[in-house]
Amino acid sequence: MILGKQQIGIDSHEIKEVCLVCGGTSWELIGEHQEFSGSYIILCPKCKFMTTSPLPSEFDVEQHYRKFYREQERKVSFYYRQSQKLRARSQFRFIKKYLDRPMSGLRVLEIGAGIGCLLNNFAIKGARVNGFEPRQELADFAMQKFDLSLIVSPFDLKKVAEKRYDIILLSHVLEHILELPVFIQGLKQIISKNGFLFIEIPNENKVKIHNRIVFQYKTDSHVHFFNPTNINRFMEQYAFKSQRLLTVGEDTETIQRNSSDRQNNSWVKGLHQDLIDFHRKSKGIWRNFSAAVLKCLSGFIYLSVIFQLVANNPNFKYYNPSGRKQGNWIRSLWKLQ
Numbered sequence: 001m002i003l004g005k006q007q008i009g010i011d012s013h014e015i016k017e018v019c020l021v022c023g024g025t026s027w028e029l030i031g032e033h034q035e036f037s038g039s040y041i042i043l044c045p046k047c048k049f050m051t052t053s054p055l056p057s058e059f060d061v062e063q064h065y066r067k068f069y070r071e072q073e074r075k076v077s078f079y080y081r082q083s084q085k086l087r088a089r090s091q092f093r094f095i096k097k098y099l100d101r102p103m104s105g106l107r108v109l110e111i112g113a114g115i116g117c118l119l120n121n122f123a124i125k126g127a128r129v130n131g132f133e134p135r136q137e138l139a140d141f142a143m144q145k146f147d148l149s150l151i152v153s154p155f156d157l158k159k160v161a162e163k164r165y166d167i168i169l170l171s172h173v174l175e176h177i178l179e180l181p182v183f184i185q186g187l188k189q190i191i192s193k194n195g196f197l198f199i200e201i202p203n204e205n206k207v208k209i210h211n212r213i214v215f216q217y218k219t220d221s222h223v224h225f226f227n228p229t230n231i232n233r234f235m236e237q238y239a240f241k242s243q244r245l246l247t248v249g250e251d252t253e254t255i256q257r258n259s260s261d262r263q264n265n266s267w268v269k270g271l272h273q274d275l276i277d278f279h280r281k282s283k284g285i286w287r288n289f290s291a292a293v294l295k296c297l298s299g300f301i302y303l304s305v306i307f308q309l310v311a312n313n314p315n316f317k318y319y320n321p322s323g324r325k326q327g328n329w330i331r332s333l334w335k336l337q
Contacts, residue, residue, distance in 0.1 A: 015042055015053050020180055021230045022047040030206060031213035035064055035221050041213070043206055048231065050209060050225035055178050064221060065134075076115055076141045086115035090247045090248070091171060091331065095198055098244045098333050099167075103127050107162050109190070110169035111155045116142025118171060123148065157186050164192040170199045176221040184238045188336065197240060197334040199224055203247050203326055228321035228330055240334040247319045247327035 015027045024046045033039040043050045055287040056315055057062070079138070104126035110119045111129035115138050123129045123146065131150045133139040139152045151159050168191055177183045191197065204225035226234070278290050319327040 003138065005105070015040075017042065017053050019044040019047060019049055019052065020051065020224075021049040021234045027053070027074075030209050033223075034213065036060060036223075036293060041225070047230045048205070048227055049116065049230045049234070050204060050206070052223040055223060060219070069140060076137060081115065084115055084117045084163075087171075088121060091118055091198070092121035094244075094246075095167070095196075102165075106166040107192070108167045108169065109160065109162070110167040110171070112171065112173040112176075113142060113148070113150055113169075114138050114171075116146045116150070118146045118248055120146040121152055122167075127167075128162075132156070138294070155183075155186075155188065160190055163190070164193060166192050167196045167198065169198045174201050175224050175226070178223060180224060180234075181251065184235075188238065191208065191336050193336070195305060195336050196243070197336065199231070199235075200329055200331045203227060203328055203330045224328065228326070231330060231332070235334055238306070239337045241337050243333040243335050245321060245330065245332040247321050247329065248331045249317055249328035251317075251319060251325040251327055255335065302317055302336065316324055320326055 009135075017027065021046060024044050026045060027042040028045055030041040030043055030050065033041055036052065039052050039054060039056055041050055042053050054333075058274040103122060106122070106127040108119065108122045108127045108129045110129070113119050113133040114135075116131070116133075119129050119131050119142070121268045129148060131142075132153055132155045133142065133150050133328070134152065136152055136155045142148045142150055149161070153159060153287055157241055168187055171227060174180070174324060187197065202222070205227060209225060228245060228247060235242070276294065278286075282290050317327060319325050321330075
């Protein structure tokens with residue numbers, strides 16, 4: 001069931017957006033955006049592209065990220081490092097397989113480089129690498145751990161180190177960009193002739209987004225939502241031809257089926273947080289006892305995380321977009337014509 005006008009306070013006839021994929025002006029309301037107050041997620045019935053209306057301002061987005069990162073642990077966690085390492089290894093193998101040239105000497109730019117795992121794979125192979133990462137602690141980790149050259153800033157054309165790049169990497173970035181046409185046109189100014197663009201984004205559909213709204217799951221600040229068909233159509237408008245497009249990760253049907261189970265199994269994390277709170281308040285022998293229990297529970301959680309990461313490693317779960325099953329992410333390599 002899609003939320004109606006009475007439930008979200010806006011009518012589809014009030015939406016004046018033009019679809020970035022097909023140019024359509026007819027929209028279906030999905031529901032309120034969970035992160036940006038006053039914005040709604042809407043779907044184009046013609047091409048199934050979903051976007052946010054109205055788009056939040058850059059100021060609203062910046063304030064949201066500031067609040068979000070304040071609430072998160074500032075330290076780069078063990079889980080985050082391991083998950084990024086596995087994903088980057090899988091992404092690099094994908095790019096290497098479908099690239100028609102050697103890595104050595106290539107000029108590579110990553111926008112949203114995170115802790116630098118993907119960019120470091122290229123550096124090891126002799127590529128000249130640069131990157132942008134707006135989050136200070138992630139950039140610091142990448143520069144200290146891998147000795148990478150990163151600019152601690154959102155992407156800015158005026159700050160790029162090279163005039164042209166052979167490969168530009170966008171791993172889970174495109175869905176966050178407010179002005180997509182302007183952004184893609186900017187990339188075309190710095191990508192070399194016959195250069196490559198790597199894109200990985202979530203594989204979205206109406207049911208997934210609707211369930212997040214109903215169960216009040218966060219959408220990770222995403223403002224655009226693609227599927228394999230409409231991302232291909234969108235990129236072709238800007239003269240990018242798909243070299244390979246796959247869906248990867250756990251299949252979307254299983255994710256939808258198990259979403260309620262995952263919510264019910266969150267008691268371990270709840271217990272972990274309760275123990276942390278108890279440890280902070282306790283003194284003497286109880287403090288020592290809670291510290292020991294916390295250490296054991298943390299070890300259990302880390303081991304289970306590693307098992308899940310390996311079991312669900314996208315390396316082993318590729319899906320053809322035309323098949324019945326589709327993975328949770330779209331992984332693609334594009335060549336500028």
